[in-house]
Amino acid sequence: MAGTPTIEGSWTGLAPTARRLLAAAIVEFGEHGYHGTSTRAVATRAGMSPAAMYMHFPTKEELLYEISRTGHEVVVELVRQAAEGVADPVERVCAIVAAMVRFHADHHGVARIIQYEHMSLTPAHQREMLRLRRVTESVLQEAIDQGVLAGRIEATAAPMATLAIMSLAIDVARWFPAQRSRRPAQIAEAYTVLALRMLGAARA
Amino acid sequence: MAGTPTIEGSWTGLAPTARRLLAAAIVEFGEHGYHGTSTRAVATRAGMSPAAMYMHFPTKEELLYEISRTGHEVVVELVRQAAEGVADPVERVCAIVAAMVRFHADHHGVARIIQYEHMSLTPAHQREMLRLRRVTESVLQEAIDQGVLAGRIEATAAPMATLAIMSLAIDVARWFPAQRSRRPAQIAEAYTVLALRMLGAARA
DNA sequence: GTCTATAATCCGATAGAC
DNA sequence: GTCTATCGGATTATAGAC
Numbered sequence: 001m002a003g004t005p006t007i008e009g010s011w012t013g014l015a016p017t018a019r020r021l022l023a024a025a026i027v028e029f030g031e032h033g034y035h036g037t038s039t040r041a042v043a044t045r046a047g048m049s050p051a052a053m054y055m056h057f058p059t060k061e062e063l064l065y066e067i068s069r070t071g072h073e074v075v076v077e078l079v080r081q082a083a084e085g086v087a088d089p090v091e092r093v094c095a096i097v098a099a100m101v102r103f104h105a106d107h108h109g110v111a112r113i114i115q116y117e118h119m120s121l122t123p124a125h126q127r128e129m130l131r132l133r134r135v136t137e138s139v140l141q142e143a144i145d146q147g148v149l150a151g152r153i154e155a156t157a158a159p160m161a162t163l164a165i166m167s168l169a170i171d172v173a174r175w176f177p178a179q180r181s182r183r184p185a186q187i188a189e190a191y192t193v194l195a196l197r198m199l200g201a202a203r204a
Numbered sequence: 205m206a207g208t209p210t211i212e213g214s215w216t217g218l219a220p221t222a223r224r225l226l227a228a229a230i231v232e233f234g235e236h237g238y239h240g241t242s243t244r245a246v247a248t249r250a251g252m253s254p255a256a257m258y259m260h261f262p263t264k265e266e267l268l269y270e271i272s273r274t275g276h277e278v279v280v281e282l283v284r285q286a287a288e289g290v291a292d293p294v295e296r297v298c299a300i301v302a303a304m305v306r307f308h309a310d311h312h313g314v315a316r317i318i319q320y321e322h323m324s325l326t327p328a329h330q331r332e333m334l335r336l337r338r339v340t341e342s343v344l345q346e347a348i349d350q351g352v353l354a355g356r357i358e359a360t361a362a363p364m365a366t367l368a369i370m371s372l373a374i375d376v377a378r379w380f381p382a383q384r385s386r387r388p389a390q391i392a393e394a395y396t397v398l399a400l401r402m403l404g405a406a407r408a
Numbered sequence: 409g410t411c412t413a414t415a416a417t418c419c420g421a422t423a424g425a426c
Numbered sequence: 427g428t429c430t431a432t433c434g435g436a437t438t439a440t441a442g443a444c
Binding site for chain 2: 412
């Protein structure tokens with residue numbers, strides 16, 4: 001039994017030092033961007049010398065790649081579990097939206113990296129991340145399509161609404177946290193309602 | 205008569221060389237990010253040596269600042285004109301949404317810079333941009349509030365919907381252009397409909 | 409005002425001692 | 427496996443000729 005997937009849970013096979021480096025890189029990359037962060041800053045935050053990093057990751061880009069891949073895989077698994085957890089098509093969409101929004105708020109460091117640092121990966125790694133992105137989007141897309149087939153979602157709204165719902169969730173990583181900001185669960189609840197409105201859907 | 209504000213229109217007081225540098229920086233910063241772009245890349249794209257840039261801008265950050273300030277000011281003016289152009293509160297919201305979406309698609313280079321390169325500005329410049337951001341958001345907020353007062357928009361949806369609508373428009377800069385992507389005017393039209401649905405509003 | 413040349417610094421990554 | 431020390435190169439920015 002795998003349980004709810006987490007970023008840290010993806011690192012169980014790694015040495016504690018490698019995990020500290022990844023955690024440090026998430027904070028630094030998330031705050032200053034990949035190119036705005038030096039390997040020295042990552043190593044210092046992880047409590048070691050700049051050289052020690054290269055025992056665990058061959059390049060700086062490999063550090064970004066590991067965070068990106070892990071992050072995307074967790075998102076895919078989170079939305080899949082959310083989709084499988086409920087049978088009603090409208091409730092399924094709600095569960096997916098809530099999972100996406102909560103991830104982008106709770107893990108806004110990782111979320112910023114996977115959504116905004118894509119261009120700093122090697123072309124091969126970019127293609128790999130693009131595939132994972134499409135998997136995530138297809139889970140939402142299929143749930144919406146099922147809702148349309150069941151007559152619970154308006155067909156005309158569906159194509160653009162899928163894109164719009166992804167945007168709502170992704171953009172949380174940009175502004176969260178902010179002044180007078182709600183807690184992640186509250187944002188998820190509010191955005192779920194807004195998503196249903198865009199889809200012209202009503203809960204059962 | 206000022207007409208419709210544009211980025212280039214804000215540069216009429218500048219020397220042609222300075223304008224070429226700004227245009228080059230928008231392309232480079234927008235594609236690779238501020239820290240991912242060297243002053244050499246900007247100067248080369250503008251057709252001059254790296255040193256020549258410093259006759260027009262004292263630092264690389266000043267180049268980013270000039271683009272950010274101009275971009276934000278154009279957005280403020282665009283949404284203000286959109287708001288003033290129509291009297292009906294619901295149509296006013298539509299006009300603002302359309303203006304925001306079109307800007308983030310048509311000028312996605314500038315839009316990415318003002319939305320995602322904020323952290324690379326000096327603290328003082330960050331505060332200045334934050335004020336302009338709030339002005340833009342307040343124009344949308346006030347239009348929505350007027351719609352609520354007129355009984356045309358559902359009051360319960362208003363606070364989070366404002367944030368969500370801003371997110372929809374801003375995130376266009378991240379993904380535009382993409383495969384099978386609509387043209388800016390079509391995206392604006394579709395997102396206007398989705399915004400009204402979130403607000404529980406109907407056109408007159 | 410633009411150029412070539414370069415200063416001063418910082419970067420990613422490596423060498424070699426322990 | 428981590429350290430100190432440093433390499434080779436890129437970076438932002440400047441100096442000085444034209």
